[in-house]
Amino acid sequence: MSTITTIGFDADDTLWQNEQFFRQTEKHFATLLAEHAGGHDIEARLLEAERRNLAHYGFGIKGFTLSMIETALELSGGKVPPNVIREILDVGREMLSHPVETLPHVRETLEELAGAYRLVLITKGDLFDQERKLAQSGLGELFDAVEIVSDKTAATYQRIFTCHGDGPGRSMMVGNSLKSDVVPAIQAGGWGVYVPHDLTWVLEHADEPTAAPRFRRLEHLGELSALIERLGREG
């Protein structure tokens, strides 16, 4: 029997806006360095720094800020004016205090499902920043558990759905990242529900696992309750 009892939700760009703040900051960053390189090159070099630093910094805004500073030094051949560094620190700190903007259908959907299912928030990034956003979102009460993790692999979902639910086989993960939310949850034996967001970081891209029987794609979170009901009838 495979009735779903536990639903995991990604947070950034699934429950609330996130990537848009990175994009805005990247644009701002490009204007700061405009005299040293073209916009596209700046973007590419920053992404390269982020990718390289992932093993040191993990995910999150503080690491992103450090990568911006490093890229500014590189692109300017070590001649970046200190006031640009100052401004990068400021925009990084602004990102860390941007107001939380919940996405459409989120609250209603969580309220519908809470009680009937165990809801678990599963997110990566800075522990401190994610806790702040959860508190500000006012959604914390709707979750039975919150797991802030450094990476999302099949083993991560295996552990979390075993600890907070009845194992991955009776669990579903919902999120906007095929690479971090959907594919590894399916690999662990669970359902993986892809809810695309217009903006998704290039390092989170992966192919849709269309052949997987436990893969589903929704247009928005408002369709989730109906999907779960349908799967329950079929199950």
Next chain:
Amino acid sequence: MSTITTIGFDADDTLWQNEQFFRQTEKHFATLLAEHAGGHDIEARLLEAERRNLAHYGFGIKGFTLSMIETALELSGGKVPPNVIREILDVGREMLSHPVETLPHVRETLEELAGAYRLVLITKGDLFDQERKLAQSGLGELFDAVEIVSDKTAATYQRIFTCHGDGPGRSMMVGNSLKSDVVPAIQAGGWGVYVPHDLTWVLEHADEPTAAPRFRRLEHLGELSALIERLGREG
């Protein structure tokens, strides 16, 4: 009945060296800025920045690196040479990959207690960095649970000892920070065992709660098993 069933351990400077890397880096930082200020002033300004940024960055090396960069800009009146910024980035990254140096008595004590008690690692700081250190320490297998938290308050211990144990009343927290490990665990109703370390960050200082019946102080972790045995006989 108040038999202890669960023991929480702090990580940094309780299980392994940590503060010494910050001190070394602070010294290095002071030499980088030697032409702009005296050593003592540099130290004071850096601490001021760290304190101010705690609400934005939380604890950990990435936030510390950003605070060093900010302090360098401040102390130099915005004239810091870019190669100094470059060097600060490098020392920050070095801190994030320093080898883990387990403190004396740690492994033997954990091995003695594992099995007989539920052992929980409770640490704050960067999620990513703490996971790295735990993996490198080789101590992970000895713990029943690992909780990396953004702050350590009485509520934190209430939650963790309820989730992973039989409540704070039957739990003990062991660590080198009176402020984060010992006092809030006692406030939650548990035992608080202080194992001082030569180096403890000034923001972690607090008075010893000598009047609290559940406060104990040990010279080193090698004395822990005997203490627990003694409390068991008295209990």
